[in-house]
Amino acid sequence: MVEHSYNLYLLLSAILFTIGAIGVITRRNGIIVFMCIELMLNAANLAFISATGIQKALEGMIFVFFVMTVAAAEAAVGLAIFVMIFRLKGTISVDEMNLLKG
Amino acid sequence: MAEIVFKWIVFFIASILSIFSSVMMVTRKNPVHSALWLVVTFISLAVLYFLLNATFIAISQVIVYAGAIMMLFLFVIMLIHLEKGPEEIGKMTVSRIFAVVLTVLLFVEILVGVYFYRAWTVKPEPMPFGDPKTVGKLLYTKYLFPFEIASVLLLVGIIGAVVLAKRRKM
Structure with missing residues (x-):
């Protein structure tokens, strides 16, 4: 039965997490790096939901709810920071972000 | 089946x-x-x-x-x-x-x-x-305090975004 094959869901979660990690490492555009981080968060959410099925406890879904809350706050603040950096430097390439370098 | x-x-x-x-x-x-x-x-x-x-x-x-x-x-x-974008893809x-x-x-x-x-x-x-009923019941009883903390976090996020994106007056 499909709702019992939690291993497939964990496998899919691992694949999506890896794709997101490859994007974070290889892309230079700050917004796309940010979107890849959102994809990794979603892969972790999928693992949480399958763990809900394995453990038969609803706490996984509560956790996913809080992850979504944090992701929303993170997106708001992070994109505001990107707008600031773009105003300051005229680019959002992650290679150019060296403002904190001493 | x-x-x-x-x-x-x-x-x-x-x-x-x-x-x-x-x-x-x-x-x-x-x-x-x-x-x-x-x-x-x-x-x-x-x-x-x-x-x-x-x-x-x-x-x-x-x-x-x-x-x-x-x-x-x-x-x-x-x-x-x-x-x-500032991107060179495929290299x-x-x-x-x-x-x-x-x-x-x-x-x-x-x-x-x-x-x-x-x-x-x-x-x-x-x-x-x-379903929403079960999860909501759990959220509002056992996990009420984390739920309130999450709402405070969202408020802080809103304030932070507004403060960061506001144009500074020189």
């Missing part, structure tokens, strides 16, 4: 679609196309959540991720004219290949973790049903 076959078909379509669209998301040059492919990924993940009986999470996935967060991303991309530098190899190693590590997790040997049991 027909229902089981139907669920398998939905599972395979949704999972293949999510993998395909996330690969497209990572490889597109234009950030707007990337964001739209990411919306496709989020919606196919919502379908998978429905298959796992997590209806509340699936609905909030569509509303919060595919609706609110991606709207914010598209808005910022169009606000700062990023359609021509295979040594560091890039090394990074991909490292990440694939990470994937193998996760696979080993999944393999040795007891999920392979656990007796299959039906998924608990996470």
Whole structure:
């Protein structure tokens, strides 16, 4: 039965997490790096939901709810920071972000 | 029996679609196309959540991720004219290949973790049903305090975004 094959869901979660990690490492555009981080968060959410099925406890879904809350706050603040950096430097390439370098 | 076959078909379509669209998301040059492919990924993940009986999470996935967060991303991309990114894609530098190899190693590590997790040997049991009533009851009784903390976090996020994005007067 499909709702019992939690291993497939964990496998899919691992694949999506890896794709997101490859994007974070290889892309230079700050917004796309940010979107890849959102994809990794979603892969972790999928693992949480399958763990809900394995453990038969609803706490996984509560956790996913809080992850979504944090992701929303993170997106708001992070994109505001990107707008600031773009105003300051005229680019959002992650290679150019060296403002904190001493 | 027909229902089981139907669920398998939905599972395979949704999972293949999510993998395909996330690969497209990572490889597109234009950030707007990337964001739209990411919306496709989020919606196919919502379908998978429905298959796992997590209806509340699936609905909030569509509303919060595919609706609110991606709207914010598209808005910022169009606000700062990023359609021509600072990007050179397809150039295979040594560091890039090394990074991909490292990440694939990470994937193998996760696979080993999944393999040795007891999920392979656990007796299959039906998924608990996470409809809005059940999840909401749990949120408002046992997890009331974390829920309130999350609302404070959202308030802080709003204030932080406004303060950061405000144009400074010189």
